[in-house]
Amino acid sequence: MTEMVEVVIDSIRVSLMSQQRIVILREVDDERYLPIWIGTPEADSITIALQEVEVARPLTHDLVKNIFTSLDARVLRVEVIALRDDTFYGNIVAELDGRTVNIDSRPSDALALAVRTHVPIMVTRSVMDTAGIVPEEDIQEEGEEIFGAPEAGSERLSVFEDFLENLETDLDDEDNGGEDED
Numbered sequence: 001m002t003e004m005v006e007v008v009i010d011s012i013r014v015s016l017m018s019q020q021r022i023v024i025l026r027e028v029d030d031e032r033y034l035p036i037w038i039g040t041p042e043a044d045s046i047t048i049a050l051q052e053v054e055v056a057r058p059l060t061h062d063l064v065k066n067i068f069t070s071l072d073a074r075v076l077r078v079e080v081i082a083l084r085d086d087t088f089y090g091n092i093v094a095e096l097d098g099r100t101v102n103i104d105s106r107p108s109d110a111l112a113l114a115v116r117t118h119v120p121i122m123v124t125r126s127v128m129d130t131a132g133i134v135p136e137e138d139i140q141e142e143g144e145e146i147f148g149a150p151e152a153g154s155e156r157l158s159v160f161e162d163f164l165e166n167l168e169t170d171l172d173d174e175d176n177g178g179e180d181e182d
Contacts, residue, residue: 002081002124002125002126003124003125004079004122004123004124004125005027005028005029005030005122005123005124005125005128006027006028006029006120006121006122007025007026007027007028007034007121007122007123007128008025008026008028008121009023009024009025009026009046009050009111009115009121010024010025010026010033011023011024012024012038012043012046012047013035019040020037021037021038021039021040021042021043022035022036022037022038023035023036023038023043023046023108023111025080025121025123027123027128027132030134031134031135032128032132032133032134033132033133033134033135034080034123034127034128034131034132034133035131035133036080036088036107036108038107038108038111039108041060042106042108042109042111042112043108045059045060045061045112046108046111046112046115049061049112049115049116050115061109061112061113061116062116064109064113065113065116065117068094068117071096072096072097073094073095073096073101074094074095074096075092075093075094075113075114075117075119076093076094076095076100076119077093077114077119077120077121077122078090078091078092078093078105078107078110078111078113078114078119078120078121078122079091079092079093079110079121079122079123079124080107080110080121080122080123080124080127081124081127082124082127083127083130083131088106088107088127088131089104089106089107090104090105090106090107090108090109090110090111091103091104091105091110092105092110092113
């Protein structure tokens, strides 16, 4: 079995240059972060669930959760299982009628479901080793107080500012006409 590490959703950031959303996953037992570009609807859906905002009618990810419940299935965990050609691949692991089912998913949709079902979020070690980011040691020392203070708000991940400003993607060459690839 592939070795996995547990992560939590640390924050959702907005690129000031392109208004694209980035979900930042933080490894539970380490100061390593995994940034994943996601679509605006998925970012909003994750944020609504994290903030426990009540909505009048179910959103798409609420609907998926309700389908699992109606079928007497249980979401066990969600996973980020691969990174190929700058695209992350996800998986929803569920239990149905006593058997384990793996459902292919975009990581953003899996994360939106995970925050609704309160299940672990796992990332393969190979993905974390390839795309994970560890803040520089001197920034980490200065940042310990910032990272540890929930009241720091938007300044919590200022260590990523330089990374995000210098990040080049295929979207830089397009006028946002492409599909969302997370």
